[in-house]
Amino acid sequence: MESREISQAVIRRLPRYYRYLGELLENGVERISSNDLSKRMQVTASQIRQDLNNFGGFGQQGYGYNVKYLYTEIGKILGLEEEHGMIIIGAGNLGHALANHAGFEKRGFVLKGIFDVNPTLKGMTIRGVPIYMMDELEDFMKNSDIEIGILTIPKAKAIEVANQLVDYGIKAIWNFAHTDLNLPDNVIVENVHLSESLMRLSYNISRYNEEHRAEK
Amino acid sequence: MESREISQAVIRRLPRYYRYLGELLENGVERISSNDLSKRMQVTASQIRQDLNNFGGFGQQGYGYNVKYLYTEIGKILGLEEEHGMIIIGAGNLGHALANHAGFEKRGFVLKGIFDVNPTLKGMTIRGVPIYMMDELEDFMKNSDIEIGILTIPKAKAIEVANQLVDYGIKAIWNFAHTDLNLPDNVIVENVHLSESLMRLSYNISRYNEEHRAEK
DNA sequence: TAGATTGTTAATCGATTAACAATC
DNA sequence: TAGATTGTTAATCGATTAACAATC
Incomplete structure (x- = not known):
């Protein structure tokens, strides 16, 4: 090796x-x-x-x-030659935005399902992908080939669902919730913490302002 | 100093x-x-x-x-004590998602306007924030105190609009477009390249698979 | 062949970790 | 005071840059 x-x-x-x-x-x-x-x-x-x-x-x-x-x-x-099955957990605004992003598909990232707790969404689709209820998750995971779980739900729920997904054999989690997930080593986690990104932005604004104040 | x-x-x-x-x-x-x-x-x-x-x-x-x-x-x-005026350019799915994210407000990030080219959106609001047309941007920038421009538009447009915003005196850009922006040094750019994040994820999946294949 | 540009080794720079004296 | 834990210096580790021989 x-x-x-x-x-x-x-x-x-x-x-x-x-x-x-x-x-x-x-x-x-x-x-x-x-x-x-x-x-x-x-x-x-x-x-x-x-x-x-x-x-x-x-x-x-x-x-x-x-x-x-x-x-x-x-x-x-980068693994873009293989197909990667994905599901989104959380059909809120961000979930919708990601589901509607057609660009992922052509890189091999195929969205196969969207899950939510809101019963009014049941049976609806986004870009042809069906929205399921959370209680259908286990069965779905058993019968589909899903590698990536995308979490666009609040942090408390995210931790809970992440653990479920791990139980169901998920390989990787793309985590948009504002929390760290402590999962077993064999599960890959990629975090997108938008609020932290925005804070870095504002840090740099503040620093720039300070420097300019100092220049006077 | x-x-x-x-x-x-x-x-x-x-x-x-x-x-x-x-x-x-x-x-x-x-x-x-x-x-x-x-x-x-x-x-x-x-x-x-x-x-x-x-x-x-x-x-x-x-x-x-x-x-x-x-x-x-x-x-x-991190500059969270001051208020930061923001606008979103692009009222698509991602723009909506960010506009609806109330959490930013309590950290001092105040959304003051959303801009789009789609005339059917004119006059609508998201979470009380009005959607304006792109041709209103210049005036708006003159009369409002905007520090941060959030770009949720395709890359070709993003470069163009970023330059406009710089002309209008923007301080920082939170860039969700799949491109780098080459702006003057005094403008802060924070990139969120979601597709790159997803590729890192799939890189790690591939690597993990390889390691496991090797174990056999 | 001569010129260009890689692949790679060595040198430098910066970031992380370890250690411990200062001090609450 | 004794114990705990910081602030900070020094040691280590890793990543970036420079340099150049290999080679197309």
Whole structure:
């Protein structure tokens, strides 16, 4: 087993490489050097080469990287070649927004169901995906191939439902609730804490204001 | 001027401290040591003390940290004592979801307007906040005190509107569009790239699957 | 072949952890 | 006062950048 641990810092940058390469591809760019890419992305060329070489030598000396090839390879690394079944728990505003986001589908993320407690939603669909009641969750999980559970419910419920999902064999949770989930190691958790993002924003505003006050 | 630069790593953790302290406060906990907090948050006590000491000595030897005091101080650092006027550009699903999120208000983030190009939305409101047409944006910006522009529109439009907002004097942009914004240094940008978050999730699923395959 | 650019090693920089004296 | 726990310095670890030989 040669699997060396890839650092989180690298993984965080990977989707961004993927995005830039996708744009280059759309623009018909065939090849790119780490140097050119570094200028567009505002990272060092050295970092790009180091990052990519974690996964293998995708480039060619004297030539650079073939955009299409690199794009495809990073896609594979990110697991975008396989299909990932998903369910959304919580058909509120955010649940709706995510359910309506068609873009996920073309990357292999297929929404198979939406769950809520509100009985008036029963039988409705969003973009063709049915809304089920929470008491149908267990059966649904048994009979469908679901890897990812998306939690768009309040934190107290989120912790409870996360544990349920783990019991039903979920592989990963995309957590939008304002809480950390302490789940077994074999369950992957990716948090999107919007309020924390907004606080970082306001931190930076405050800092900027302070600096400017100081300048006077 | 003694302003030393605080690292992004520290800033990224700050809102999480704030969240945990808020919960402790709700639970009536009066004081906490870096050691106790470290166990709850799964970070080292050393890191907590280092992080906090970037901003001043909030603790007391032999006692620990007063929860309420520390909570308040971190709130100040994060700029949650001041009011921040916000507008949302894009009254789609995500725009709706954010507009309906009442929680931001109590942290000082006040939504003052929502903008869209769809004329059928004109005059409607979300949670009491009016929806305006894009051609009203300039006037609105002149007459209201808006710090934060929230972009929930497709990437091509996002770049264009971001530049407009900069012209109108916006201070910060909370960017949900799948693109980077290259704006002047004095404009703060905080990105929420949901698709990148989802890709990190699927990367981790793939890695986990590989490891397990290897185990056999 | 000569020029370009990678892959990779070494050097630097920064962030995290450990340790402990200061002090409540 | 004795015990607890901070604030802070020093040691370690990891990530980024620089440099350059390998090679297309």
